[in-house]
Amino acid sequence: MAEQSHFHLRQTCPDSGARAGELRMVHGSVATPVFLPVGSHGAVKTLTPGEVWDIGMRMVLANAYHLYLRPGIETVAVMGGLHKFMDWGGALLTDSGGYQIFSLAPLRRVSDQGVTFRSHIDGSQHFLTPERVMQYQVALGADIIMVLDECPAYGDSPEKVREAMMRTHRWAERCQQAQERDDQALYAIVQGGVFPDLRRQSAEYLTALDFAGYAIGGLSIGEPKEKTLAIVEETAALLPEDKPRYLMGVGSPEDIVEGVARGIDLFDSTLPTRVARNGALFTGQGRRNIRNAAFSRMEQPVDHGCGCVTCRTFSSAYLHHLFKSEELLGLRLATIHNLYFMRSLMDRIRSAIVDSTFRAFRDDFWANYQPTDEATRLDQKQKWLKGREKDF
């Protein structure tokens, strides 16, 4: 019952896969398509929950993996659950830790039973099973929780990717059986790498199990962008229309516009907040680096007409100065801007879908926007490789 009422599809587009809907959760309803900022450790980096709320965000992602290692699941539970611990009144989604274990943790050993790994913090050894991951996510108390999955790397052989997919399926079933609370929506994760036949198998297998939502995992880890988008399009088309579709770890404004066009409802990524801390601010024309000397005496904000607190209050020159002087306030102000940009982008996307003008919106977006594809790819690839290096 709870699962059936979790997602309401409101509108679909005649000329693309784009759709508008609503996620109903204990901690509020959230209109889709939606972008979730990432607060791995129970904090969106540099911001208070009040600031995240004021930006207009109503849903945040946290990582069970990070919280399991620090401060420990029991601590969060003793403190009244994750909402209370981080003082966040909106909706929460916790990732299971699958992606983190396979990208961050060194010395992994996977068996059907579960996965053994070492903490990337102190090297201590840990063993997680689908059942334990469910137990932890129940204790954290997020509104949406994820199955434990095995994430192969880009470049792994079809056999290896298939094996990981099959295990992900068996683990998904065990997670489903271990679900305890009907106020938490459990999402499955479709794997299968860049192989269309495996993605099809995975989508069909998991759809038959009837989850509250479906994520597409294992993308944006170094594969060419055309491949990402092709896999997203093919996989989304195989997922049930009445369930939310979540593209994990994506992404940039341009990738989100294209993901929406292919039928995705939820996105999450550290990209907007991470690049903000590097001084890259989103604008309708693409990213601008605030460290650039062109901003040193500019009174106007970087993103003309932006309504965020940063752009309404401070000149580009001041922001430029804060970054040059390595003042932490700069990281905050840039983060606020990029998240406001994402929230505003999602609002405009949703309005366009509801008004049946998404095609024109998308054309207009691309007419103005200069993507930084190569930089983004490289950034994501390096991030992934950095985690993998610790294997050896």
Next chain:
Amino acid sequence: MAEQSHFHLRQTCPDSGARAGELRMVHGSVATPVFLPVGSHGAVKTLTPGEVWDIGMRMVLANAYHLYLRPGIETVAVMGGLHKFMDWGGALLTDSGGYQIFSLAPLRRVSDQGVTFRSHIDGSQHFLTPERVMQYQVALGADIIMVLDECPAYGDSPEKVREAMMRTHRWAERCQQAQERDDQALYAIVQGGVFPDLRRQSAEYLTALDFAGYAIGGLSIGEPKEKTLAIVEETAALLPEDKPRYLMGVGSPEDIVEGVARGIDLFDSTLPTRVARNGALFTGQGRRNIRNAAFSRMEQPVDHGCGCVTCRTFSSAYLHHLFKSEELLGLRLATIHNLYFMRSLMDRIRSAIVDSTFRAFRDDFWANYQPTDEATRLDQKQKWLKGREKDF
């Protein structure tokens, strides 16, 4: 005229040197004794000006030295002055750069004409004179500005300290002659190291010149605390009663209580914000380090009954977790707490003076407070030495 109305002494204590007054400036009146948080680069580290205001702070210190090197005085002037540049509507005090040149900058050469030094940022060579420093502070537009002084190091010979003092006097006269705006109060800086006779000479010389206020410089740079307090007491007693007295670079809650008792009206220090970023939170009982495991599951705030946003919103456990996870939000929340503590401490000190209960307040403070003298001394000494090392 402007100088005469800058400070109004309201009340003195019969049993100590403590006094309550008011500084009247274009950007607001500020009750004294007052503590100024430091925003060297035009930003109180980690905080927005709105947060500093909400904490109850109405006056902030910025450094002409830092702003001269980056973004450059002309940039701030072009952007409409420092108040506008940093979006701070309250009062501002700029330090002249004397202390910074003599503690941060390598390769100094001092002559009567001025001081040549290399930037601690990029090694570029600069030459500052009293006249130029005045011109820069006029352009920045702070409500209170400081003369250029020469700061000897603790341990320098009486001859060397005397020479620096004499030069400081000559420079003070030149600064006074170069003063352009009557909406800026110019303060002189009493030097003389730890030598009572030199301090007396300096106080008498500068008092005769009739400045709007008098600072005591060159203390808290490694000398024993008893010596600091003795010099403060002796020097304050030599300064005119109707002018504000400013103890530069002090300090900790305990040093401020003792400074007030010796007749000081203004204080500034990076200590409360710097130790906050190290996880040290002020309480009525002394400092507590939030990284301590004792806080890992504590629901109560570190400082019971504190009314700051941090203590009203988050548990000690969450703050502990943020510091352990190296989340920048932790630095912000700790900074907010320590500045709120300082603001509240100054409020209580002022009330006690006005109510003629300062003696009881001071007794009560010391009955509860465990100072961290050694740690503080060491911290200040190391900070000073770190700057001096660059000499060679």
